[in-house]
Amino acid sequence: MLQLQYFLILAAALFCIGIYGLVTSRNAVRVLMSIELMLNAVNLNLMGFSNYIDPVEIKGQVFTVFVIAIAAAEAAVGLAIVLSIYRNRDTVDMEQFNLLKW
Amino acid sequence: MEIAEGVRLVTFGILSFLMLGAALGVVLFANIVYSAFLLGGVFISMAGTYILLNADFVSAAQILVYVGAINVLILFAIMLVNKREDFKPLKNGWLRQGSIALICAGIFTLLSTVSIATPWKISTTTPLASSIVPLAKHFFTDFLLPFELASILLLMAMVGAIILARRDFIPDNISGETSTQDSLTLPERPRELAGIEK
Numbered sequence: 001m002l003q004l005q006y007f008l009i010l011a012a013a014l015f016c017i018g019i020y021g022l023v024t025s026r027n028a029v030r031v032l033m034s035i036e037l038m039l040n041a042v043n044l045n046l047m048g049f050s051n052y053i054d055p056v057e058i059k060g061q062v063f064t065v066f067v068i069a070i071a072a073a074e075a076a077v078g079l080a081i082v083l084s085i086y087r088n089r090d091t092v093d094m095e096q097f098n099l100l101k102w
Numbered sequence: 103m104e105i106a107e108g109v110r111l112v113t114f115g116i117l118s119f120l121m122l123g124a125a126l127g128v129v130l131f132a133n134i135v136y137s138a139f140l141l142g143g144v145f146i147s148m149a150g151t152y153i154l155l156n157a158d159f160v161s162a163a164q165i166l167v168y169v170g171a172i173n174v175l176i177l178f179a180i181m182l183v184n185k186r187e188d189f190k191p192l193k194n195g196w197l198r199q200g201s202i203a204l205i206c207a208g209i210f211t212l213l214s215t216v217s218i219a220t221p222w223k224i225s226t227t228t229p230l231a232s233s234i235v236p237l238a239k240h241f242f243t244d245f246l247l248p249f250e251l252a253s254i255l256l257l258m259a260m261v262g263a264i265i266l267a268r269r270d271f272i273p274d275n276i277s278g279e280t281s282t283q284d285s286l287t288l289p290e291r292p293r294e295l296a297g298i299e300k
Contacts, residue, residue, distance in 0.1 A: 001107050001111070002107070002110050002154070004217075004222055004224065005217050005218055006114060006118075007155070008213070008214070008217035009213075009217060010118045010121070012209075012210050012213035012217065013122055013210060014121065014122065014125055014144075015209075015213070016206040016207070016209055016213075017122070017125045017128075017129055017206075018125070018129075019202075019205075019209065020129060020202055020206045021128065023198075023202045024129075024198065024199050024202055025129065026189045027134055027189075028183075029134060029138075029176065029179055029183065030128075030129075030134055030137060032176065032179075033128055033137060033138070033141050033176060034128070034129065036141065036168075036172065037125055037128065037129075037141075037144065040144065040145070040148050040168075043148070043164075044148065047151075047152055047155045047157055047160065048155060050155070051155040051156055051157070051229060052222065052224050052225065053222060053223060053224065053225055054225065055156070055225055055227055055229040055230065056225075056227060056230065056236075057240075058157075058230070058236055058237065058240075061157050061159070061160050061233060062237060062241065062245055064157075064160050065160060065163060065237070065241075066248060066252060068164065068167050068168070069167075069255070069256060070252075070255070071167075071168075072167055072172060072256070072259075073255055073256055073258075074259075075172045075175055075176070076175065076259050076263040077259050077263050077266065079176065079179040079263075080262070080263040080266035080267040081266055082179060082183065083179065083182060083183065083266075083267045084266050084267060086182075086183045090185075091185070091187060092183050092185070092187075093187065095189070095190075095192065
């Protein structure tokens, strides 16, 4: 029988993969992809709680829809920033975005 | 939905295997185009998991928004910044990767221990047949203000993305002779297109 814990553990694994990619990847676009992975893990948590704890007032699904909307806005702005930095620095290497480093 | 428990369990196993494999591919592949397509695989298997959780509307929205919009946007961004460059290896790079892998394993252990050890108050009522009508009631009664604010946020993000991704504005534009034919176009610096390195 499917239980809530399976979904929570799956979401935790996805979130940890997202953190690993966020810290270790050098390409700026891949960093944005890792952020999308982490947002999806949070969505999976919300949906699991919504189905197993609150199946009548499905407020978790409402929050998931809001998170999807915020993620779309974040992806658009983030990719625009990456494009702008690429025009300035002519690279997408995260280690060379050191304009603010003292 | 009336799906047998065994079928649900097997489906969950297949979907989680696909999801974790594709997520590892997103993080670990060297070619970023493969990563972008595998990210679409992660999103699609996530939509399947939502169907297992009795959420039909959110599953469709996941496919429409993530696979149809965000993944295509990421592919366009990869195409626009497509420059073959070999990243110089960092000194002590293995130390950073090993330590962050340890930290991630620790976070995963902590989260899974918490989710197993906590006594969740599982509700025993049967889930609704369709989630669309309760979702719409939420959106237009008690979540009306966040729902409208989300549209304003999307508009702000769209304008901000356009402003950020435009080419530079010319501040010392000659103000005397404003030609009439480009009164509807934003002034921007002419820039030669970057050639494709062969």
